[in-house]
Amino acid sequence: MIQEKIINGQKHWLNHKGETVPARMVSPLEKSASRLLQRQVKKLKYLSNALIKARKILDADLEKHFDLVRRETGVDALLTGNKTIIDLDQDTKLQIRTPKRVFFDETSLVAVELLERYFDGRQIDEEIRIFMKDILGIREKRNIDQAKLHVIYRHETKDQDFRKAVSILKKSEREETGKTYINLYIRNGNDQDWQLIPLNFSAISENGNE
Numbered sequence: 001m002i003q004e005k006i007i008n009g010q011k012h013w014l015n016h017k018g019e020t021v022p023a024r025m026v027s028p029l030e031k032s033a034s035r036l037l038q039r040q041v042k043k044l045k046y047l048s049n050a051l052i053k054a055r056k057i058l059d060a061d062l063e064k065h066f067d068l069v070r071r072e073t074g075v076d077a078l079l080t081g082n083k084t085i086i087d088l089d090q091d092t093k094l095q096i097r098t099p100k101r102v103f104f105d106e107t108s109l110v111a112v113e114l115l116e117r118y119f120d121g122r123q124i125d126e127e128i129r130i131f132m133k134d135i136l137g138i139r140e141k142r143n144i145d146q147a148k149l150h151v152i153y154r155h156e157t158k159d160q161d162f163r164k165a166v167s168i169l170k171k172s173e174r175e176e177t178g179k180t181y182i183n184l185y186i187r188n189g190n191d192q193d194w195q196l197i198p199l200n201f202s203a204i205s206e207n208g209n210e
Contacts, residue, residue, distance in 0.1 A: 002038050005020055013034075066079050082098065084096075090190055091189065091190070092186050092187075093184075093194070094182065094184055095181075095184075097180070099177075100176070100178065101176055101177075102173050102174065104169065107171070108169055111164075114162065114164055149169075153166055183199075185197065
């Protein structure tokens with residue numbers, strides 16, 4: 001943040017080292033950046049705190065709703081997984097998604113080598129080829145999407161190397177739950193497309209639209 005001092009009647013700014021710098025020595029670009037951030041930081045902090053408060057209220061409302069689901073069904077279920085809540089006239093819906101990702105232990109590296117041997121030089125469809133690139137990400141310790149993984153598992157062949165690779169991969173699988181994503185959608189009438197209400201800056205374009 002901008003900190004100014006008057007020394008011998010001259011305006012000085014404090015830099016990141018705590019040193020005083022004559023204002024005339026601060027470039028126009030540095031002044032512009034500092035003033036821009038000073039103007040925006042309070043607004044952005046306010047919005048961040050508002051989102052945190054809204055999320056707490058939303059979580060409490062969701063828990064009340066899911067408690068009602070348990071009472072109405074007579075089942076004390078955990079209600080894990082993805083959920084969609086839609087209103088009576090079906091023009092507003094809330095989606096709660098908690099994606100699950102798969103990672104593997106070190107034995108999976110053996111499976112990757114076997115899969116490379118199997119697919120090397122073979123004529124395979126584009127879908128399998130794309131998913132194989134994702135599977136090879138195991139070497140880089142990337143998480144793998146379960147849907148992509150099952151494309152490999154469903155591949156039909158009697159090749160022993162391939163079957164062994166799949167067996168090793170299945171045994172080496174470890175699952176983790178990702179962050180929960182909450183999306184709000186609205187539409188004007190049942191024959192209209194759903195419109196996402198953006199809740200983060202990255203989802204909003206420069207003209208203010210999603």
